[in-house]
Structure formats: C-alpha cells, structure tokens
Amino acid sequence: MKAIGYKTPGAIDRPDALEDIELPRPVPTGRDLLVAVRAVSVNPVDTKVRSSARPTVDGWKVLGWDAVGQVVEVGDEVVGFKPGDEVFYAGSIARPGSNSEFHLVDERIVGSKPASLSDAEAAALPLTALTAWEMLFDRIDVARPVPGAANAVLIVGGAGGVGSIAIQLARALTQLTVIATASRPETEAWVRELGAHHVIDHSRPLAEQVAALEIGAPAFVFSTTETTRHLSEIVELIAPQGRFGLIDDPDALDVTPFKRKAVSIHWELMFTRSIFQTADMGEQGRILGQVAQLADEGRIRTTATSTLTPINAANLRQAHALLESGRARGKVVLEGF
Numbered sequence: 391m392k393a394i395g396y397k398t399p400g401a402i403d404r405p406d407a408l409e410d411i412e413l414p415r416p417v418p419t420g421r422d423l424l425v426a427v428r429a430v431s432v433n434p435v436d437t438k439v440r441s442s443a444r445p446t447v448d449g450w451k452v453l454g455w456d457a458v459g460q461v462v463e464v465g466d467e468v469v470g471f472k473p474g475d476e477v478f479y480a481g482s483i484a485r486p487g488s489n490s491e492f493h494l495v496d497e498r499i500v501g502s503k504p505a506s507l508s509d510a511e512a513a514a515l516p517l518t519a520l521t522a523w524e525m526l527f528d529r530i531d532v533a534r535p536v537p538g539a540a541n542a543v544l545i546v547g548g549a550g551g552v553g554s555i556a557i558q559l560a561r562a563l564t565q566l567t568v569i570a571t572a573s574r575p576e577t578e579a580w581v582r583e584l585g586a587h588h589v590i591d592h593s594r595p596l597a598e599q600v601a602a603l604e605i606g607a608p609a610f611v612f613s614t615t616e617t618t619r620h621l622s623e624i625v626e627l628i629a630p631q632g633r634f635g636l637i638d639d640p641d642a643l644d645v646t647p648f649k650r651k652a653v654s655i656h657w658e659l660m661f662t663r664s665i666f667q668t669a670d671m672g673e674q675g676r677i678l679g680q681v682a683q684l685a686d687e688g689r690i691r692t693t694a695t696s697t698l699t700p701i702n703a704a705n706l707r708q709a710h711a712l713l714e715s716g717r718a719r720g721k722v723v724l725e726g727f
Contacts, residue, residue, distance in 0.1 A: 391415045392727050393490035394703045395450035399442050402710045407440065408703045411450055415492050417463075422494045423471055424463040425479075429513035429725040430488050430701060431456040431694070432709040433551060438639070439483070440710065453706075454487035455480050455661075457495075458503055458513040468497050470675070476503040478678065480517035482664035489706065491727050498671045499664055501678025504685040507692055512685075514694035514721035515555065519681045520674055521637060521660045522556035522612075529656035530610050530633040532564055539629030540606035542567035546592060546624075547614035549577035551721045552637060554584055554693040556612060561585035562689040567605060571596070580719055584691075592616070596623040607632070614638065621647075628653055695720035701727050 393413045398406060418424040436453045445451035461475045471477065479500040481488055488495075503512050526532050526543075535541060543560055547553045548570025560566045561584075570581040571592035578589050590599040600608065607629035613620065613636040625647045628634060634648065635656040645655050663671045684690045698705040701724040709722040 391491040393450075393452050394454075394701070394706050395445070395452040395489070396440060397445055397449060397451070399440060399444055399451075401441070402437070402707055402714060408453075408706050408710070410703045413450065413452070413490065416494045418465040418468075418494055420465045421467045421497050422465040423461050423468060423477070423497050423500060425457065425459040425477060425493050425495060426462045427457050427459040427488055427491060427493050427701070427727070429458045429509040429723055430454050431513045431517075431721045431723045432706070432713060433517050434713060435483065435517075436487075437710050437713050452486045452489055454489035455483065456513055456515075456517045457481065457488035457493060458509045459493070462492070464497075470497050471500065477501065478503045478512045478516050478682075480520055480660060480674075483661040484665050489701065496664065496671075497675070499674040499678075501675055501682055504682040506686045506688075510697045510723045510725045511692035511694050513723050513725070514551075514692050515681060515685070516678060517660060518551040518555045518693065518721065519559070520677055521552050521658060522559050523677050523681070524660060525612055525635045525637065525656070525658040526556065526559060526564075529658050530612065530635045532560070532566060532610055536609035536629055536631050536633065539609035539632055540567065541565060542569060542605055542608040543610040543612055544569045544571070544596070544600065544608045544624075544627070545586075545612045545614065546571050546596075546620055547616070548572050548581040548584075548586060548589070549719050550614055551693060551718075552614045553581070554720050555690070556614075557581060557584045557586050558690040559684075562684055566610070569600065569603065569608065577719055592620065596620055597626040600627045609633065611635070617643070625651070625653075693720040694723045697723045697725055699725050701725065
C-alpha cells in the first residue's frame with residue numbers, strides 16, 4: 391500500500407523529510423478496524439514528531455492522526471462497526487499513523503463520519519474536537535461555575551485548529567462568554583465568524599485588553615499556543631479560584647504565581663486515553679458521535695480552510711511547512727491517494 395514516511399527526523403526543508411513509500415497492508419485483529427483512508431488533516435503533533443522522533447524497527451515512521459475513510463475489514467472482537475461504514479477518528483500516537491492507504495485503529499476511539507460533511511471537511515475535526523472537548527468539559531470543567539468570576543473563557547490562539555473548534559463548542563454547548571485571541575485582520579475575522587463574542591490581540595499584553603471588556607475576570611483560560619509568553623498575563627487576568635488549561639509544550643512552566651489565586655492547572659493530551667488504554671477509552675468514540683451530530687445539525691462547522699490533493703509526500707511537506715510558519719488558519723486537509 392502507498393504511504394508517506396521518513397527515516398531521519400529533522401527539518402521539513404529536506405527532500406527526505408517525508409517520502410512516498412510502499413508498506414505491507416495491515417491485518418486487523420481484536421478490536422481493530424482496517425480503514426481505507428480517503429482524507430487526512432495535519433496537526434502540530436505531526437510536525438513535532440517529525441522533527442524529533444526516530445522510526446521504529448521497520449525503518450519508517452508514518453505520521454498522521456486525523457483520518458476519514460471506509461471500514462474494509464474488522465477484527466474478531468469488533469462490535470460497533472462493519473465493513474462499508476464511513477468513519478472519522480484521531481488515532482493513537484502509540485501506533486503507525488494515518489498517512490497511508492490503509493490504517494488500523496481501535497474501534498473505541500472511532501466515530502461515524504458526519505453525514506453532512508465531505509471527506510475533507512470531516513477530516514479537519516477529530517483531533518482538535520477531541521482536544522477541545524476534553525479540555526472544556528473534562529479538564530477545566532466549564533459547566534461548574536467559579537464563584538464571583540465572569541462566566542467567560544479566554545481562548546489563547548483562537549484561529550488555530552484547536553481554538554477554531556473550541557470557540558464553536560463553547561458557543562454551541564455552554565452559556566460562556568467567549569474571548570478569543572488573534573493578531574491579524576484575517577484571523578480576527580475568522581474567530582468572529584466562528585462565534586467569538588470578543589477578540590483581543592495576543593501580540594499585545596492580554597490582561598489590560600481583558601479588563602477593558604468590562605465583563606470581569608474570566609473563570610477559565612484555555613491556552614493553545616505560546617503559553618510561556620503569555621503566562622504572567624494569564625496569572626493577572628484569571629479570576630481567583632479559576633481554572634487554567636494548556637495543550638502546548640513549554641520548556642518549563644513556573645506555576646508558582648498561580649498559588650495566590652488558588653488557580654488549578656490542567657494539561658490536556660488527547661492521546662492519553664489510547665496510550666494508557668484507560669477504562670474510559672471509549673469516551674472518545676462517544677465524543678466523536680456528539681461532534682458528528684452537532685455538525686449534522688448545523689451547530690458547528692468544519693474548520694478546514696485549505697485542501698491539497700492527493701495525499702503524497704510533496705503535499706504533506708507543504709502542509710507541515712505552513713503549520714510551522716505559525717500563520718495557519720483553521721486546518722489543512724489532504725484528500726485522496
């Protein structure tokens with residue numbers, strides 16, 4: 391089968407950073423589905439792994455953790471899907487990725503593809519929607535108010551993949567006031583279009599801008615990027631007893647300044663459930679089912695902003711470079727082998 395992989399980690403501006411390769415078609419066992427992949431999207435995790443992680447013993451590292459496709463075979467313990475079903479999912483970082491014609495994935499972290507969306511539109515959603523959902527509802531628990539705080543969430547990096555869907559989920563499922571950050575006219579317009587009540591500029595100090603909104607100190611802050619840069623501002627602007635969540639990877643994170651406000655700190659990694667095979671691993675499949683329903687009801691929309699065809703090394707290198715530039719808006723999707 392066709393796939394895209396690499397042997398040597400490093401920068402994207404090398405011809406061998408990602409290469410077109412041939413690999414054996416995998417065989418499903420247990421609770422695995424074998425999916426014929428029709429579309430994938432690219433996330434920051436792809437670029438981080440590509441730049442540092444070495445291949446496994448077979449010599450190639452295959453990336454990709456968002457996919458849409460059709461089930462073609464199932465393992466002998468599968469109960470929820472059958473050949474012919476159209477699915478979408480974010481996969482597991484502990485297994486080979488979805489940048490291949492056929493891909494194995496545990497049925498517990500798979501959802502039925504939204505019927506109203508194209509393959510490319512649906513491929514933009516799984517990883518970012520799971521990350522945003524788990525942060526909002528499992529980690530910082532936005533359904534539980536913070537006494538005296540503004541019922542508001544500040545989303546740092548509102549125009550990125552996770553921020554773009556977090557804004558929509560907060561608007562669709564909560565009564566939160568949504569404050570998003572953006573620093574360019576096109577990204578400000580994008581986050582407003584997605585439903586942000588207020589937009590502030592993350593190239594300038596955040597606390598003063600939040601205070602100027604005159605809504606009070608936000609109960610919740612969700613930082614998707616450059617947390618180290620904004621940390622002191624977040625300490626200043628968040629409400630006492632507020633809840634702060636982050637998903638990026640600071641080299642170091644001094645949380646001591648949050649102690650005076652008794653702020654709780656929450657780190658979200660969407661892959662935790664699949665890495666550790668947690669007892670609630672199937673929750674991800676259920677979340678994707680709810681995301682699909684919201685999409686089919688028109689309450690959320692795809693965050694795909696550009697589509698490249700076909701799925702090959704050249705187009706994946708282009709997508710990785712765009713993400714690493716820091717200027718991506720929404721999600722980059724690749725479609726078709």
